[in-house]
Amino acid sequence: MAQPLNTYNAFVEPASLSHKIYCADEVRRHEPEAARLSGLNMYELMERAGHAAFRQLLAEFPQCHKLLVLCGHGNNGGDGFVLARLAREAGMQVQLVAIGNSDKYSEDTRQAQKRWLSSGGESLTWPVPLANHDVIVDALLGTGVKGEVKSPYRHIIDELNKQRLPVLSIDLPSGLHADTGNPCGIAVNAAATVTFVGIKAGLVTGAGKQHCGKLGFSALGIAENFNRLATPLAILASANQLAPLPQRKINTHKGDYGRLLCIGGNKGMHGAIRLTAEAALRSGAGLVKVLCHPDSRMLVAEGRPELMLADADGKTEALLNWASCIVIGPGLGQDAWAQSQFDTLMAYQKKSSKPMLIDADGLNLLAARESSDLPENTVLTPHPGEAAALLDQSGAEVQADRYDAVNKLTQNYKSTVILKGAGSLVSCNNRKFVLEQGNPGMASGGMGDLLSGLIGGLMAQGMSAANSALTGACIHALAGDLCAEQQGQRGMIASDLIPFIRELVNR
Incomplete structure (x- = not known):
């Protein structure tokens, strides 16, 4: 039906989390409760994140056979342990390097590490040669980074960025500020990133858009409850989401x-x-x-x-x-x-x-x-x-x-x-x-x-x-x-x- 443009409303509210953008604190605040309401504990959510990251790895790098997984001591590292176990079970040659202090592991990360070791995997120490791998998984640093990245992480990120090997970052490229997308002194240049539960604001604009490469997303099965609890910072908009422009009236002039x-x-x-x-x-x-x-x-x-x-x-x-x-x-x-x-x-x-x-x-x-x-x-x-x-x-x-x-x-x-x-x-x-x-x-x-x-x-x-x-x-x-x-x-x-x-x- 024809109508004037002064009644037009371009924006159609998205139902999907894949078009909503959140501050990192908002995700951290509501993710545990959304998981609980969805019948999951936080380790089960970590398992889902690892599975989602592994699916992204297969989708983006189907020819990958030799994999290097770099795990920090935060929950991102726990996701990396899960992915490494799945890749090994799928027949890939997997090397895993654990960075940082294992005494700082959460109980969930500790459990993910235990399952990796029980599956026959081993944890190496840095440094390791990078060139002998098809893909590197970056599970070093998560959304909590605020100040300048310090070594050994800074040195490792610098070495990663010197290589021409593709990197898959888990949740966000290590060293990237989750809310601004600005590197905290240095950040991984990923070929692809898979982020979870809510899209972090820093991934979709400015330098962050460059660092994250192709962006994938998984709500980990808690979308309904997270959507109800959390307030987005912004909406990821595209022309495909716009309401169609109204038809012109037949009896009209310039x-x-x-x-x-x-x-x-x-x-x-x-x-x-x-x-x-x-x-x-x-x-x-x-x-x-x-x-x-x-x-x-x-x-x-x-x-x-x-x-x-x-x-x-x-x-x-x-x-x-x-x-x-x-x-x-x-x-x-x-x-x-x-x-x-x-x-x-x-x-x-x-x-x-x-x-x-x-x-x-x-x-x-x-x-x-x-x-x-x-x-x-x-x-x-x-x-x-x-x-x-x-x-x-x-x-x-x-x-x-x-x-x-x-x-x-x-x-x-x-x-x-x-x-x-x-x-x-x-x-x-x-x-x-x-x-x-x-x-x-x-x-x-x-x-x-x-x-x-x-x-x-x-x-x-x-x-x-x-x-x-x-x-x-x-x-x-x-x-x-x-x-x-x-x-x-x-x-x-x-x-x-x-x-x-x-x-x-x-x-």
Whole structure:
């Protein structure tokens, strides 16, 4: 049934734990009770974790015959003992190295070790040659790591990372901070990771996404009770989870689908605002107008007659009155012309509060303002460098804790925020989402401009800021993945995504 976009709700609450993200403390707090309610003791849960890890090993590395398992003295090590026993029983050649102080073993880990030894296995001591194995299992350190990793673990992780052998990490790569994904001085570079009960926040964004490799998940059979007890930090979102966009009414015209004004395209930077405007058209916006530097006008309009060019000579307020939504920033620059456009818009928004998206140099100009007051229907789309400017931090500080950064941006600017990067974060309406899709091929000029136009086009059609940000970000990420599937990641450019965006908004 046809309905307007202003009634559209993008998000469908996931029932599965495989799409929920948790802080490590939340998992530790509720895992024992969830196991108890499910009729399991903690050793039985450890056995299930070992079995799940072994299944992941077989799925990811089916040719594995010679296996090295590195076990620390925590419960991760207990999972490693279970996996090693199962692999040995399956006919693999298994070497197990026990690291750390066995006096610190929990009763569950001690029981797992006893069963490993009873099965005929033996525990070796470090060092051992690494090159004689097909796969290495990292069961060294768990979610409790906070400070810098110290030797012998630091030395072992360093040796692992020097090898070209694939590593399967249990629960999370050793040395990775479970909540931020930032290495605690050093972290294992895993080919694959299998995590249990709840997906840890650090595995799905920033550096953590790189370190964990391919991510697998098992709820260990306690999903129903854990789901009821624990509160997720964020939702792992993808375009496949979005509610379909509503059908258009039959009796309709272009004016029903919004009027977007795109401000940017300073001298020599016309391409950015052109990408923004074209993405808005492909999102379904009815009318798209570009206000750019006079020297850029001809280049912006060339080859896309559907775009309108704005003449701002003394008519800026009339242009802003015309628009149902404004995007500012792509190719804007930070010179006097750019500052004038930005100041005019900010003054206008004090009395009108129209839906607005700020990107690129618009964010840098925003960072330089004394006031952070913005209409609540504003979307900010910073990359880590722009986020750093907005927060008066370094880019490294932003990347060290992306969840904290997006929280601060949302609180400071009272806006919907997308913190771009590997595992982009979307913060809106007191909820956080982490994008599951997207790929490194999208690390090229113009991708952010395209995203701004897609989101701006949806907002212009009446969709809320929060729904537009989540929908646009998910579609943009999946468009990049579809493009990569057909043409590869290397050499991908922003305009390659436009046909896929059009396809996705019509699904």
